[in-house]
Amino acid sequence: MKLQSSSILSKEQVDLLKKTRLNFLWFPKRFERIYTECYRNEAAYEFRYRGIIIIILYLYLSLGIYQILPEDQVIPWISLYGWVGVIILVAWLMSFVKRFNSWFDYYVCIGSTLSVAISFILVNGLEEVQNTVLFHTAMMYAVVIIYGFVGLRFYTALIAGWVGGLIGLIISNHMNATIDWTLLNRTYTFSSFLGMSLAYFIDRQHREHFLKNCIIEHNHLELVQQAQQLSKLSQMDALTGLANRRYLDEILQNEWERAIRYTKPITAMMIDIDYFKFYNDALGHVQGDDCLKRIAFMLNSSTSSQQDVLVARYGGEEFLLIFPQTNEQQAKQWAEQLIKNMHQLALPHPSSPISSYVTLSIGVATIIPSYAESISEFITSADHALYLAKHRGRDQYQIAVYEVPPLAIAK
Structure with a gap:
């Protein structure tokens, strides 16, 4: 992670941030802005490789669901769950365009929210296969991937996971779908809290590494400045300040x-x-x-x-x-x-x-x-x-x- 000179903090400032802000996953406004810029560039780059794995897992899970679906339910299922694949593919392609890096957490958050909502609707709204365990597995897959693998920060992943579920719940109720709350709590709720824990520790660890990099860059900058100063002094007449x-x-x-x-x-x-x-x-x-x-x-x-x-x-x-x-x-x-x-x-x-x-x-x-x-x-x-x-x-x-x-x- 390459930092600009304006983002380099001293060891004392980093230690203070670790004690007062790290557990809350939020830095002071100016430094949070610097961290966010570094995070987005890094996360977008990593998503180019993570996206491939996510697509493979999505296709493998889709194949399993397809094999248990009645023939008359294939088209309704594809018409909904196919959008999840489209969302993953679009987000993956966008990660290759550098000018979209500053919008990474926005477009991934929106895509993740829609993916959870679609998975939630499929669990409760598809006739004859409502509350199928494999559908619940698909929803758990979506939730855990969003929290632990996509690369979203904790608070952004939190929004995507729970807002997506809320949207799915509202649409399911509007469709008068039968909701198995017991099974839903064991899958969606459990996977959400598990994902939240993963996202929290990943975000915290990433921020801690960022602060350590600040110390490394600070020390490097000091060494460079000292070397430049020594070089300048070796070229300068001590009395007049002119070249020697x-x-x-x-x-x-x-x-x-x-x-x-x-x-x-x-x-x-x-x-x-x-x-x-x-x-x-x-x-x-x-x-x-x-x-x-x-x-x-x-x-x-x-x-x-x-x-x-x-x-x-x-x-x-x-x-x-x-x-x-x-x-x-x-x-x-x-x-x-x-x-x-x-x-x-x-x-x-x-x-x-x-x-x-x-x-x-x-x-x-x-x-x-x-x-x-x-x-x-x-x-x-x-x-x-x-x-x-x-x-x-x-x-x-x-x-x-x-x-x-x-x-x-x-x-």
Whole structure:
């Protein structure tokens, strides 16, 4: 039985339901609705196989009745009892149509009610064979099957069994049929109470299994959530919440291979916070951590409109952004926007020699890769461009120039 996440209860909630509602075969309204949906789908599926057995039993019992009937009673008997077979066949065929699953207990209850009523009428209304033991057996068969084998829940089976008998009784009285109450009590009444007991324990057991499945699904969901959380944590930088180096390497490899396969450009931006060491010395590491978080948030929110962009903390005060399917002209626009957004953030930097606010230097590398190039060379070119931006005064971006060697510039 597969449950939706909205139907999964905790162990404490399940234990409470077992103590307060299980014996009454009724859950609280919201959960009863969830249980009913699961029950109907499962019961309809099982009836595809149970229906075959019911049809076989019906045919076998019909053959026995046919053999003892006088010839003049065959047609009246077939005209009535044949409808029971039709009802069974129709219900069985309906169980194969999934859109009828939500109506399973309704159409089976109506069919069961009619089957009991027809059996009741045959017992008392067919002349010359009234109150024949085999007819009573047919009625007992109908009652027990309804309670214990069709798959109806207790209260629904109760309605079908007793309402069917009541309808049969009313019609029998209307036909002025002779009713043997002693034999009727020994067959119909006895089989009804026996069937009620079976239906009650079957329904209760089914609900108990449902609650156990809720616990299993709850535990499974907890394990899945914990695994997802651990996976997420293993991919996330603890301070900034951005992707870490491990996750960056994984995504970059995938995007690099995709760019090669489809001959598309890919851009990398290496970003460094200008004079961050001076910032930490002046304001302290706690304030420095807060600065990293705010810049990380700005970078992430600035690029959120392009879903494929990966923002990662590369190390220390450096960030690396990967832009799939982004050419050099688009990369320049992104770099200009990031520098502008950094200015708008206006984080005070009391020790910066170039600005009273925190600024960024950005190195941009764009390439349409082939198997001749490597990812490490690509990232190195972005790093070289970053050093070039710092060398030329910081608070700016530079496009990668591959022949320029890395410059030893203090951060």
